Amino acid sequence: MSSLTVRAELESLLRAEGFAHALPSRTVLENPGSERLALGIPILDVRLGGGVPVGAVTEVTGVPSSGRTGLVLALLAQVTGRQELAVYVDATDAFDPWSAARGGVGLSRVLWVRCRGQVETAFKAADAVVRGGGARVVVLDLAGASGSRLRRMPVAAYLRLQRAVERTPTALVILADQGLAGTAAAVTIRLSRARAVWVGRHPACRLLSHLGHAPAVIGGRGAVARRAG
């Protein structure tokens, strides 16, 4: 169950019990259609209710070649196309500027923080960026990071990020091999690997067209697992 769902349930419970005055001014229930950042992928944007939520943590998970990085770069292209600031905190130094530029990402509006395999540093950098303000989207790329290092990160680290991004105009996206953030993530987009699509028969004239992927959205509107496409 996502944190937004839990929070919405708690809010409705408090209202029912006559403790509405204890609620903050802007609650999840009062603000169900909170601002979203579109990915530019219509099928997913519809499933997500408009895109990834602002002021919350979105987790994009999947195995290598499942299309998770392409998904995040599509979001960066949308954000930087509006001249907004995007920050890419790269734990494993895997960001490819050429792929990003081909995908329409405005590199001059991307602040790339290379952590060279230091997972803890990546968390600290993401925290500093979110608290510093100004970024529209912050991507914390943990995909391919050492499992032992990730296991050493306490759940509190994700909750700290979630608290930091709350009530800010920033969307925090965590890119990982598997679900890590738990209840700190408002939305999880889980991608599974499908067969890649190639064009052409002979190796010398064959081209990789696109990766096949099957995204499933967990949390968000209704908090029900749904498979897109």
Added chain:
Amino acid sequence: MRHRYASLVVPSFSAAAILRSRPELRHHPLAVVAGRSPALTIVDANASARRAGVRPLMAVAEAQARAPGLTLVARSPVCEASAQAALLDVALGVSPRVEDGGAGAVCLDATGFGLLYRDERRVAEDLAARAEAAGLPASVAIASTRTAAQLAASVRPLTVIRPGGEADALAPLPLTLLALSDDLSAVLTRWGIRTLGEVAALPDAALIERLGVEGRRVQRRARGEDLGPLVPYRPPAVVEEAVDLEWPIDNLEALAFVLSGVLDRLVARLAGRGWALGAVHLTLGLADQSAKAFPLSPASPLTDSRAILPLLLQTIRSAPPPAAIARVAVRAEPAVQRMAQAALFSPSLVSPEQLAATLARLEALVGRDNVGSPELLDTHRPDAFVTKPFERLPSHPARSSSPLAGEGCGRGNTGPVLRRVRPPVAVEVGTTPDGLPTRILGGPWQNDVCVASGPWRSCGEWWSETAWSIEEWDVETAGRAVVRLAFDRLTRQWSVEGVYD
């Protein structure tokens, strides 16, 4: 057009320079001393001490007897240099033609100020207020000659001399204002001359006959005439503020207090001339006579000293000085603050202070080389890019130097995206006799190759040691991972460059 000049003179300049860097002493009697104990001599005193009877060249014991609670501070050429530069900045804030008149004196061309101010008294009041804001209470006089303005400012707080009335206005002033040589002063005193008006009234020919050219020069000055044209002051490329500490500092909290004052004064000086603070160079003079420098380049020009202080403290924390600090000097490059026109529906830009603080934190975490915006290089070499410092304001699309036409267009592309493996991991690759990859051996990608696309050959820079010649293959393994392989034709080695994701 008749020329008009304004002169700013800071009374008791040595004391004023000390008080500028230590404003907490402003309301206490203070004397500036020179020499070595016990032969200390008083060289200057603030107004409070002067009211109690303290005068320059007085013995310290006598001064302390006259003004109980007198604070003695050593003369600081460093503080005086900073104060003089600040006074020049005040003048440059209102006029481009400024002359350095020596310690505590500045003259500026005030011709045409009538278009900006209702009358010249307002000009004088504004200049006095600006000097006060810079921590230097100054007397201001406006006249048609620089000499008349400076002499008048030496005796009265605010003076405006009407055009042509210089000689009359200066006539009652004492002769001591001209700072004559001892010999000349003795001669004039013997003649019974006490005021500038009496010197001005002496017959020209007789004066030259008796005192020579020097006598004539003195007479012209006494009449308020200028002896030469204005020598424009050329401001230096960097602005510097420094302070000598009475006792060496060995902790960061005390240093932060001192540094805060220095930065406040530096930012105020720059702001007075419409500039922001660009690159900053902090130099800490240490008690062991060495010095330690801390350069800082904010991501964007800053105008708030409170934003710069934490960045400097963070830099000092990362490499603390080995000895106590005896002197603090901050040099700053003036920079033009870039303004942006915000659109109605676009999000507001991050403030320069916010951005500088965030970037400084990130640089402290991951190193300066690991933070920035990637910029593609115009080459076919794989993974060719540089990381350049992040700019707050987006560059104009027309000026984009990207080799890719679609960069920044905002169109999301769900095509294959590469995740780089840096540095590329060497692997063994099984191939068919005609070179087609059939199996990856080693690494997490070990598997049979189902689909292969390639070879995509590229080479370059064959004329240098950085030459490359590679064949790239896009392959899909039996585990459905899509990997980019590279075969280096120079070293005959296979490697994994990245994984499509």
